[in-house]
Amino acid sequence: ETGVTQTPRHLVMGMTNKKSLKCEQHLGHNAMYWYKQSAKKPLELMFVYNFKEQTENNSVPSRFSPECPNSSHLFLHLHTLQPEDSALYLCASSVRGASETQYFGPGTRLLVL
């Protein structure tokens, strides 16, 4: 499945670094999502974008900053992260509407030292 791609696949960063995660979907979808998957915890929704407009911020700390320049691209800008932010970050997309199914990218494995 290559409909949703994420780069990089792995990232190691220090707490003072600034980095960005990228997600791109080739499915013609209108909605995009960021999820965080930590060990032994359910997937947590972070942000939702619908037609480039942010429609949900699930109480995410400001050190995570999303950007959605168009319906095909979604970024997650990271700065001054903490070790507990180490996790798998998954991007998903869907067609806007009631019957949509979300399709996921392969994720970015992030390690904060």
Added chain:
Amino acid sequence: AQTVTQSQPEMSVQEAETVTLSCTYDTSESDYYLFWYKQPPSRQMILVIRQEAYKQQNATENRFSVNFQKAAKSFSLKISDSQLGDAAMYFCAYRRRLIQGAQKLVFGQGTRLTINP
């Protein structure tokens, strides 16, 4: 708030046998969707099957089928003729059905399925 519970952290099954993964959910909504996603070691989250709450017929996809009990708020996944490639984490997920807008999924904790050759 909606919640999804998977009470089996781990399950194992012999190859070619049948296994059932359990999922219960809590919601006050009457119209919604339920999903089973599979996450193999590659970490790619893959949709296995989807059920619309307004449909009484249980969804099936080849070797995968669900037992949807709306009154009991139960949504189990049955995998028939288990194959080695079925080994993965399986997540149950819930989503409200609204006419417009992007909708968030609520996930369970996951069940790790091992297939024994």
